[in-house]
Amino acid sequence: MKVINVAGVRPNFMKVAPLMEAYKKSNQIEPVLVHTGQHYDESMSGLFFHELDIPEPDINLEVGSASHAVQTAEIMKAFEPVVLEHKPDVVLVVGDVNSTIACGLVAVKLGIKLAHVEAGLRSFDRSMPEEINRILTDSISDLLLCTEQSGVVNLISEGVPEEDIFLVGNIMIDSLLKYIDKAKQSNILDRLNLNHSDFAILTLHRPANVDDPITFSRILDALEVIQRHIPIIFPIHPRTRKNLFASYLDRRVKRLPHLRLTHPLGYLDFLKLMSSARFVMTDSGGIQEETTVLRIPCLTLRENTEQPVTVEIGSNRIVGTETEKIIEACKQVTNGHSRNFQIPPLWDGHAAERIVKILLDRL
Ligand code: UD1
Numbered sequence: 468m469k470v471i472n473v474a475g476v477r478p479n480f481m482k483v484a485p486l487m488e489a490y491k492k493s494n495q496i497e498p499v500l501v502h503t504g505q506h507y508d509e510s511m512s513g514l515f516f517h518e519l520d521i522p523e524p525d526i527n528l529e530v531g532s533a534s535h536a537v538q539t540a541e542i543m544k545a546f547e548p549v550v551l552e553h554k555p556d557v558v559l560v561v562g563d564v565n566s567t568i569a570c571g572l573v574a575v576k577l578g579i580k581l582a583h584v585e586a587g588l589r590s591f592d593r594s595m596p597e598e599i600n601r602i603l604t605d606s607i608s609d610l611l612l613c614t615e616q617s618g619v620v621n622l623i624s625e626g627v628p629e630e631d632i633f634l635v636g637n638i639m640i641d642s643l644l645k646y647i648d649k650a651k652q653s654n655i656l657d658r659l660n661l662n663h664s665d666f667a668i669l670t671l672h673r674p675a676n677v678d679d680p681i682t683f684s685r686i687l688d689a690l691e692v693i694q695r696h697i698p699i700i701f702p703i704h705p706r707t708r709k710n711l712f713a714s715y716l717d718r719r720v721k722r723l724p725h726l727r728l729t730h731p732l733g734y735l736d737f738l739k740l741m742s743s744a745r746f747v748m749t750d751s752g753g754i755q756e757e758t759t760v761l762r763i764p765c766l767t768l769r770e771n772t773e774q775p776v777t778v779e780i781g782s783n784r785i786v787g788t789e790t791e792k793i794i795e796a797c798k799q800v801t802n803g804h805s806r807n808f809q810i811p812p813l814w815d816g817h818a819a820e821r822i823v824k825i826l827l828d829r830l
Pocket residue numbers: 476477478505506507508511512532533563564565566596597672704705706709
């Protein structure tokens with residue numbers, strides 16, 4: 468069986484890594500790895516291939532950055548000849564980014580089966596580009612592979628036949644569990660001159676937070692107060708950096724001595740940093756899941772989440788972006804946070820093996 472696997476952005480790479488390994492072990496699948504090039508900086512892409520032992524992509528479409536329409540269209544135009552040449556049995560896409568929907572659409576229009584990993588997740592917020600990508604990708608997929616039960620429920624309520632839906636667990640956690648021991652050896656705490664548990668982490672990149680200077684300023688108002696009590700490490704996403712300078716908010720950040728910006732970090736350094744932090748503030752989806760398994764409190768600076776299981780079990784709180792709410796949540800979390808919760812079912816390091824078995828059984 469020939470499977471084309473698509474990866475395009477930083478959070479896709481830790482999802483294809485365990486799959487590539489599971490294909491190899493199965494000895495029954497010939498994988499082709501396509502990198503769309505949606506992310507292209509060494510720190511957002513190349514480093515992850517190296518650290519996660521992902522084979523070099525067979526094909527790099529090198530589409531780069533552009534508006535949503537142009538980026539999606541360019542990926543489709545570049546991906547179609549690849550599918551025509553390789554004639555796969557299945558195209559497998561992960562996550563919810565423009566590369567996911569673009570390649571999914573090309574596959575189904577050529578009559579190729581489509582498998583979607585992380586199917587069914589919904590924030591129910593259609594202003595998020597990722598929500599549109601999720602809904603569209605799921606609606607054209609033949610195999611819907613879910614990380615948590617909410618995904619199964621959402622897909623059934625949208626009319627997807629139950630026999631096409633599989634709860635396989637969380638493939639991102641496969642990578643986390645495989646690499647956590649190696650990550651513990653990272654010297655990132657020394658490099659940043661930090662003590663265990665004596666700092667918080669911040670990541671921000673959602674358009675709703677960083678493209679709008681008013682929201683971004685509101686978050687900075689909160690950070691100004693919080694950094695007086697605990698240093699905040701802020702590995703900054705390229706989109707966020709660009710907007711910080713464009714809106715002159717970088718001047719404010721410079722006046723906050725304990726809000727420390729770093730370049731985007733590699734996988735192992737970031738895992739080490741997360742697992743050593745007092746708490747994490749983020750608008751990322753994957754970090755809500757990773758902090759759950761690491762049992763580090765997560766404060767989500769959004770009004771919703773597509774990973775509701777993390778909130779239900781109590782590892783994650785939806786805080787929003789109001790200044791006072793962020794400050795209050797940080798106070799509460801530093802005063803104590805229960806780490807005594809059940810990790811969601813099947814977040815056990817074996818999701819990729821389950822996916823390979825389903826591909827072989829079903830297709
Ligand atoms: C994309 C995904 C988002 C995901 C995120 C992870 C979509 C719609 N969004 O958002 O769901 O959570 O990736 O990071 O697919 N840039 C660089 N170097 C890079 C990549 C990007 O400088 O290697 C800059 C470019 O200026 C670009 C901007 O970042 O314009 C945004 O990049 P893009 O990939 O379009 O979207 P993300 O914001 O990263």
